[in-house]
Amino acid sequence: MxxxxxxxxxxxxxxxxxxxxxxxxxxxxxxxxxxxxxxxxxxKEEKTPAPKDISVNWSSIGKSAKRLHNISLALCDMVFETMEKANAEVDVVVGIAANGIPLASMMAYELDADLAIYHRKGQGVVHTGHRGTISRNFGSVAGKNCIIVDDVITTGSTSMEVIEQLREMDAKPRVIAVLVDKKGVDTIYNVPIQSLVKIARLD
Missing domain, CATH: 1.10.10 (Arc Repressor Mutant, subunit A)
Incomplete structure (x- = not known):
C-alpha cells in the first residue's frame, strides 16, 4: 500500500x-x-490528525512458502537462544490466528513441538468470555512450555490475552516470537519478546 x-x-x-x-x-x-x-x-471531509502508527505490509513474505520457512528458521534460532537461557525445552508453539499460524506451523515442525492455535474473539469462533480461546482441534497446552507466535505486535493486547489464557490453563508461556514489534518493549507480562524487526518512534 x-x-x-x-x-x-x-x-x-x-x-x-x-x-x-x-x-x-x-x-x-x-x-x-x-x-x-x-x-x-x-x-468526512474534515482532516483529523492521524494516530501515531506504522502500517506493516509483509505480503512479499506471506505469499511465498519458501520465504516463510526461512523466516521461521530465523525465529526458531531466536527462540532457541531464549530457551537456553531459561534452561527449558519447547513443548508447544501457539500460533495466533490468522497471521501467526503459517509461521507457527513451520516453527512447530522445526522445533519438533506440538502446534496450538489461539483464536481471537470475533474470528468466527464461539466464545463465552471476553477473550479468545485455544482451539481444541490442535495441541494441548496444559502444563507445557509454550512459544507464542504472531506476525506483528502493535499494542500488545493480544499477546496479553494469550499469556493470561495460557497461565489459566497451567501452561508456561516462555517467549513471544514475531516478525515485527511495533510496541518496542522487551517483555509482556514478564514474557520476553523476540522479533526480527523492532520499530522505535523518535518523535
Missing part, C-alpha cells in the same frame, strides 16, 4: 466484506485506533 488513501480504501473494502475493526487491524497490521481513524476519515 503506497499511501494513506490506499489504506483507507482497503479498510473500507474490508469493512464492506463484513470484517470488524479488530479483524481489519489484523489484516492491515495497524492498531484498532488507526482503523477507526481510517474508516472515519473515509466518511
Amino acid at each position: 503506497k499511501d494513506i488513501e490506499d489504506l483507507i480504501e482497503k479498510a473500507v473494502e474490508l469493512q464492506s466484506n463484513g470484517l470488524i475493526t479488530a479483524q481489519i487491524a489484523d489484516e492491515l497490521n495497524v492498531s484498532r485506533e488507526t482503523v477507526t481513524w481510517l474508516l472515519t476519515r473515509s466518511k
